[in-house]
Amino acid sequence: xxxxxxxxxxxxxxxxxxxxxxxxxxxxxxxxxxxxxxxxxxxxxxxxxxxxxxxxxxxxxxxxxxxxxxxxxxxxxxxxxxxxxxxxxxxxxxxxxxxxxxxxxxxxxxxxxxxxxxxxxxxxxxxxxxxxxxxx
Amino acid sequence: xxxxxxxxxxxxxxxxxxxxxxxxxxxxxxxxxxxxxxxxxxxxxxxxxxxxxxxxxxxxxxxxxxxxxxxxxxxxxxxxxxxxxxxxxxxxxxxxxxxxxxxxxxxxxxxxxxxxxxxxxxxxxxxxxxxxxxxx
Amino acid sequence: xxxxxxxxxxxxxxxxxxxxxxxxxxxxxxxxxxxxxxxxxxxxxxxxxxxxxxxxxxxxxxxxxxxxxxxxxxxxxxxxxxxxxxxxxxxxxxxxxxxxxxxxxxxxxxxxxxxxxxxxxxxxxxxxxxxxxxxx
Amino acid sequence: xxxxxxxxxxxxxxxxxxxxxxxxxxxxxxxxxxxxxxxxxxxxxxxxxxxxxxxxxxxxxxxxxxxxxxxxxxxxxxxxxxxxxxxxxxxxxxxxxxxxxxxxxxxxxxxxxxxxxxxxxxxxxxxxxxxxxxxx
Numbered sequence: 166x167x168x169x170x171x172x173x174x175x176x177x178x179x180x181x182x183x184x185x186x187x188x189x190x191x192x193x194x195x196x197x198x199x200x201x202x203x204x205x206x207x208x209x210x211x212x213x214x215x216x217x218x219x220x221x222x223x224x225x226x227x228x229x230x231x232x233x234x235x236x237x238x239x240x241x242x243x244x245x246x247x248x249x250x251x252x253x254x255x256x257x258x259x260x261x262x263x264x265x266x267x268x269x270x271x272x273x274x275x276x277x278x279x280x281x282x283x284x285x286x287x288x289x290x291x292x293x294x295x296x297x298x299x300x301x
Numbered sequence: 302x303x304x305x306x307x308x309x310x311x312x313x314x315x316x317x318x319x320x321x322x323x324x325x326x327x328x329x330x331x332x333x334x335x336x337x338x339x340x341x342x343x344x345x346x347x348x349x350x351x352x353x354x355x356x357x358x359x360x361x362x363x364x365x366x367x368x369x370x371x372x373x374x375x376x377x378x379x380x381x382x383x384x385x386x387x388x389x390x391x392x393x394x395x396x397x398x399x400x401x402x403x404x405x406x407x408x409x410x411x412x413x414x415x416x417x418x419x420x421x422x423x424x425x426x427x428x429x430x431x432x433x434x435x436x437x
Numbered sequence: 438x439x440x441x442x443x444x445x446x447x448x449x450x451x452x453x454x455x456x457x458x459x460x461x462x463x464x465x466x467x468x469x470x471x472x473x474x475x476x477x478x479x480x481x482x483x484x485x486x487x488x489x490x491x492x493x494x495x496x497x498x499x500x501x502x503x504x505x506x507x508x509x510x511x512x513x514x515x516x517x518x519x520x521x522x523x524x525x526x527x528x529x530x531x532x533x534x535x536x537x538x539x540x541x542x543x544x545x546x547x548x549x550x551x552x553x554x555x556x557x558x559x560x561x562x563x564x565x566x567x568x569x570x571x572x573x
Numbered sequence: 574x575x576x577x578x579x580x581x582x583x584x585x586x587x588x589x590x591x592x593x594x595x596x597x598x599x600x601x602x603x604x605x606x607x608x609x610x611x612x613x614x615x616x617x618x619x620x621x622x623x624x625x626x627x628x629x630x631x632x633x634x635x636x637x638x639x640x641x642x643x644x645x646x647x648x649x650x651x652x653x654x655x656x657x658x659x660x661x662x663x664x665x666x667x668x669x670x671x672x673x674x675x676x677x678x679x680x681x682x683x684x685x686x687x688x689x690x691x692x693x694x695x696x697x698x699x700x701x702x703x704x705x706x707x708x709x
Contacts, residue, residue, distance in 0.1 A: 177316065357456075360500050
């Protein structure tokens with residue numbers, strides 16, 4: 166499964182180089198995986214946290230190919246590429262909607278309780294994620 | 302009492318106009334009032350929240366006079382200008398350290414419980430704030 | 438004219454109080470006025486800047502009524518409430534899409550050249566803005 | 574050479590998990606390398622850009638070990654780990670000032686002209702960076 170999410174670049178996301186500040190891509194990836202989890206049709210990520218399980222980012226990698234600019238329409242394609250009992254990895258491909266690839270990356274997340282202790286991904290979600298998993 | 306806090310403009314805070322994005326001044330005001338509360342010598346704002354009382358912003362006003370730029374050293378001068386049982390107002394004057402005034406503003410905050418219900422400012426803090434209060 | 442824009446609250450926009458950090462509302466207002474200018478059917482704001490005119494925020498005011506939370510669908514209603522040769526004011530009403538009012542505010546902007554000197558709003562845009570102007 | 578920079582966690586940087594949102598670490602890394610370049614004693618990064626050369630991030634990697642919290646004093650240790658004619662890599666170790674390691678990472682940057690075309694790192698800066706280079 167590919168989750169495709171569109172975001173329009175906000176003025177607040179640009180920097181004085183006239184392009185999107187590199188840290189902001191991580192917030193787009195976050196939106197991408199939130200939408201992917203929503204599309205699975207079970208609990209949304211918001212509900213998951215309310216139920217007591219958070220997914221905390223433990224690793225993030227981004228490779229920036231071309232800049233994104235203010236008001237560009239951005240397409241974030243998100244895939245699940247690894248699922249373990251406590252860990253899930255998402256890979257991202259970020260494109261300008263009517264242009265080319267601007268970045269690729271991944272984030273690895275671990276399940277945590279509200280108190281910050283390691284936990285398991287709830288079984289139903291883990292199965293759903295595993296079913297849509299593809300190779301990185 | 303005047304609390305003077307210095308922050309250096311971060312690249313992340315600039316926008317494509319080549320100046321600091323206007324929303325980021327509110328985060329500087331936040332640092333200013335945090336430092337003022339720390340300087341009172343009682344509970345820090347972090348401790349206040351851990352004890353169960355948050356101060357939530359209910360009004361914010363900023364007037365922007367001149368732009369701030371990347372790597373500028375910014376001086377935020379914070380004053381307490383109103384103290385009531387549930388409400389506190391802070392006024393801010395923001396300067397470039399070796400230049401002129403760039404913005405003035407204020408924020409009004411109300412005390413809340415962790416659950417988001419209205420609450421009173423803890424008595425000790427309220428008295429400390431009242432003691433350093435000046436006119437707006 | 439009312440411009441209605443929807444944004445979904447991003448995780449990045451929350452703070453440890455479990456609600457949207459107050460500064461982030463200003464970025465939503467920015468999206469609201471960008472969309473309003475786009476809806477006028479002439480130059481987009483991005484094109485306006487490329488042509489050499491920026492609209493810089495010189496005043497911002499927000500009153501926060503109720504908190505917004507992660508994943509809420511937010512509806513920003515933007516109106517033009519003042520138009521002069523160099524100045525335009527936008528008023529905002531911010532609602533949770535299936536809930537009530539969460540904030541109201543306004544921002545006043547002045548036209549600037551790329552070099553940061555005062556300038557006039559291009560005549561065509563000024564007329565368009567004036568045509569959709571309502572009272573504050 | 575190790576550049577050690579301290580930043581205090583801002584409320585704006587927290588998220589509803591009660592910890593610093595992961596994207597914000599990249600802004601701290603940015604501050605770290607800015608301070609390292611300042612400490613070299615030649616052009617600051619701000620001056621470098623004014624002279625026409627920007628350093629654009631083309632790769633970023635972060636591994637998050639422990640969370641950072643509001644008001645924590647953070648220590649970012651920055652090293653130069655690779656210098657080529659157009660490319661420089663910085664490695665970061667991020668600690669809580671009175672605690673342990675919270676993250677490690679690196680960013681790779683390439684020199685660009687103001688127009689966004691590939692360029693060389695100015696010779697004087699390249700030599701300075703090379704002199705303080707250590708192994709990753």
